[in-house]
Amino acid sequence: MTHRLDSALLNYIVEQNLENGAQLPSLNELSGQLNINVGKLREQLEVARALGLVDVRPRTGIRLREYDFLPALRLSLLFALAMDKRYFVAFSELRNHLEVAFWHESVVRLTEADKAALGDLCERAWQKLNNQPFIQIPHQEHRKFHMGIFAHLDNPFVKGLLEAYWEAYEAVELNTYADLAYWQEAWKYHEKILKHILENDPDAALQAFIEHTQLLRHRNGATAPADAVFIKPPQAE
Secondary structure, three states: OOOOOOOHHHHHHHHOOOOOOOEOOOHHHHHHHHOOOHHHHHHHHHHHHHOOOEEEEOOOEEEEOOOOOHHHHHHHHHHHHHHOOOHHHHHHHHHHHHHHHOHHHHHOOOOHHHHHHHHHHHHHHHHHHOOOOOOOOOHHHHHHHHHHHOOOOOOHHHHHHHHHHHHHHHHOOOOOEEOHHHHHHHHHHHHHHHHHHHOOOHHHHHHHHHHHHHHHHHHHOOOOOOOOEEOOOOOOO
16 A cells, blocks of 8 residues: 655554554664664654654653544644634634534433533532632633533544644633633533433533534624633643
């Protein structure tokens, strides 16, 4: 089979049928096998590492990672947002359509434990929002709630795109401030979504999600209000 990858290193990985976690030869060994100089191989290795395809560590050498679409997507997306934050609106629309398209397939796979975890996230979010006077933005809960709905979706490309949305969300700093009323309204929708999921009514849950996305669309089209609550984003958990 002829591969069209513009990388001797990546072609080698494919041709050798290496499995996840497999260790690759050293660059010196690969240089001899592939008849390519070490400097060129090092450049290709850096690209492979940036794309999340391999790990490179001092003691364990070069190892193949499980395929993940997110690293390559994140690199391109964050570059686009650094150039123009308005790209977030276009990517947000893509994410919304993806969640709608894969909604039923994902919701039907949720376990009772998954549903309980979604309920816990709602409780934690309200604790942060009601923690007067030290209100916190429940950003991690927000991200985990949405991604939790798609936890069992067996499609690395869709999941990568959905994860990338939250990377973009943070990049444009939507996790750093908002008026309190926005977050209260958002979590009322999250509770509504969960309520319909628990009632085994994915159609109603989807409708609540679609209504929920309108909140962010409105927020994207407006500047921060004069009474916006500026609060420190929560630390990663």
